[in-house]
Amino acid sequence: MAAESEGGSSSTVQDFGNEFPVGFFECDCGKQALVRQAWTDANPGRRFYRCGAGWRSECNYFRWKDLEKPHGWQYKALLEARDIIKAQDAELKRLRETQAEGNRIYPVEVGLLEFQTKIEQLEKESIDLKSDLKASNEKEQTLREVLIISWIGFICVLATVVHAFK
Numbered sequence: 001m002a003a004e005s006e007g008g009s010s011s012t013v014q015d016f017g018n019e020f021p022v023g024f025f026e027c028d029c030g031k032q033a034l035v036r037q038a039w040t041d042a043n044p045g046r047r048f049y050r051c052g053a054g055w056r057s058e059c060n061y062f063r064w065k066d067l068e069k070p071h072g073w074q075y076k077a078l079l080e081a082r083d084i085i086k087a088q089d090a091e092l093k094r095l096r097e098t099q100a101e102g103n104r105i106y107p108v109e110v111g112l113l114e115f116q117t118k119i120e121q122l123e124k125e126s127i128d129l130k131s132d133l134k135a136s137n138e139k140e141q142t143l144r145e146v147l148i149i150s151w152i153g154f155i156c157v158l159a160t161v162v163h164a165f166k
C-alpha cells in the first residue's frame with residue numbers, strides 16, 4: 001500500500017519518466033506486480049502491471065507501466081508488427097496442422113496400398129480358380145461324352161447280337 005501511494009504521487013511519476021521500473025508495485029493482494037504487455041488496437045506493445053498471483057487471480061489490480069500511450073509512427077509500426085506476427089503465427093499453426101495431418105494420412109495410405117495389393121492378389125486367385133474350374137468342367141464333359149459314346153456303342157453291339165440270335 002505504501003509503495004502504491006508513493007508511485008501515485010505526481011512528483012514520483014515524473015522522476016521515472018515514461019515508465020515505472022519492474023517490481024515497483026505490489027498488487028492489492030500483496031504480491032509484487034508482474035509486467036505484461038497489451039496488444040490491443042489502442043495500446044499495441046504498451047506494458048502494464050498486473051496481479052503477481054497470475055491470470056487466474058481474482059485480484060483486478062491494473063496499472064500502466066508505460067505511462068505514455070503509443071502514438072505517431074511508432075504506434076503504426078507496432079500495430080503492423082503485431083499483425084505480421086499474428087499472420088505468421090497463423091501460418092505456422094496451419095503448417096503444423098498440415099504436417100500433423102500428413103503424418104496421420106501416411107499410415108492410412110500405406111494400409112490402403114496393402115489392401116489394394118491384397119485385392120489384386122485375390123482377383124488373380126479367383127481368375128486362376130475360374131480357369132481351373134473351366135478345365136475340370138471340360139474334363140468332365142469329355143468324360144461324359146466318352147461314356148455316352150461307349151454306351152451307344154454297347155447298345156448297338158447288343159442290338160446286333162440280339163438281332164443275330166433271332
Ligand SMILES: [Zn+2]
Pocket residue numbers: 027028029030031051052053057059060061
Ligand atoms: Zn493481486
